[in-house]
Amino acid sequence: MITKVSRPNLLRRKNLRPVAHLTIPTWIFLALVVLIPFFYGIYISFLNINLASFLPPSFVGFDNYQTVLAASETWSTLRITLIITLIGLLMQIPIGILLALVLHENLRGTKIFRSILITPMLLTPVAVGLTYRFMFDTDLGVINWALGSIGIEKVNWLGSQTSALFAIIIVDSWQSIPFVMLLVLAALTAISSSLYEAARVDGATASQIFRRITLPLITPTLLVITMIKIMDFLKLFDTLFILTRGGPGNATTTLGLWTYKTGFVFLEFSRAAALGVIITIITLPVYFLWRRASKGVR
């Protein structure tokens, strides 16, 4: 009962492919959480909404932007964001590369080690923050105890700006280094082994191979990681909120946390929206560099 019917129209690849209308449900959701809120946020930033006031909001032009840009907190929290970002990157990228290199050697048990090493990035940040807060405790914390046993005096970790920033960076690094490691590992895996063999035949040392072959070839990936991490540091919230709430004072408040505080603690909603627009503007160049760098990766 086999009837051979030729159906040239159906066989054309164009018809065999699904169509754009499959993306409509996604469009609806993204419109609800990104598109509409984004433009509504810009609109709010030109009003004078205060969540504690019952007066109907009115249009105030660029007033919120003027207030926000004149406020010292905007600049001090931006500075703190930059410090965390810079030190964080300097810690996370080298350690991530080092771990990726070790995993890339494919020693016995590598798979198990890899599974263990990525665990931190999966764990609930709030719970992680809580655990570290306990571990950083000045008198009873296990970290000061361990430091004490090698003769280092007690540190009041979350009590002063420098050490609190350091603690925040340590916790973020604990959760973020696996991400750096995974992306670098993927880049290392993509390098052809013949390159290494040729170099070894030519008598290159391990450090020469790393500097002349590995590093240049993973540079595009490192750029991508840097851009993503800059955006993630701007987003930093959960662990920061648990560890210090931006304190003491505003000593560890980042721009993102400051926006939250402005809107939901001080209830200056429109000013917070203006800060949100400013954060978006700061994010834009990073975003474009990220997209550009990511084209170089694959």
Place this chain on the structure above:
Amino acid sequence: MILKRSASYSLLFLASFLSLFPLFWTISTSIKDRVDSYSLPPKFFTFTPTLKNYTSLFSLEKFWQIYSNSIIITLGSTLICLAVGSLAAYALARKPKFRGRTPLEGLMIAIRALPAIVLLLPIYKLSSYLDLYDSKLGLILIFAGFNIPFAIWLMMSFFEQIPVEIEESARVDGASTFKMFTRIILPLAAPGLVATGIFVSLLSWNEFLIPVIMAGENSKTLPVLVASFISNRTLDWGPMAAAATVALIPIVLLTVVIQRWLVAGLSSGAVKE
């Protein structure tokens, strides 16, 4: 080889210890009584385990409500992400160019790039008009919206692995697009869908900023409860560690299940076009 083998192993063991110690410490604190958890030098193994912290956590008014909120919101948003995301992922994986592709991907990336607070401020204001503040449904929809891009990126990589020829032969046999998608593509991508589902539910389970802004007494989730422990001045680490453990254990169990796909999930969206 940059390092000697022994150096590599020492580094791996040190990194593994540092990765796992906080997890071990949370769990062990959760089964210590007050005296043991505050003792110096710290008691790593020499203590009598107790379930007291868990009984006091579970007897908290609303604990079970909050726990079930977390599960309902996680499951609900994950199902939406899979249903909505799989359709889009299929289109994006199979058709290189169509109208609206670029702006769609732009929006997906915006979610990855922008701090959520920027979007949550206006969402908070809008939700009061729509009566979605402090509602589980509202949280499910918002969680889903924020996680759909990750679901799409992940599922795209699974759909791309299914050969087009399979669809072509199905189409020759007269199957409609929808039928082909549900009867052929989805079953073939089933392991990928499971992995995506687990990965997305991890994101929802861990989410803190959205419920901290959008949830009141009715729809609080576990991370909000865990965070609320630090606001009391009397820090009691036992129940706090128990709450953290209750949040962490499902993750540890699930990640063992999806180990194979985890790496793809964790780096999704980073280098995709």
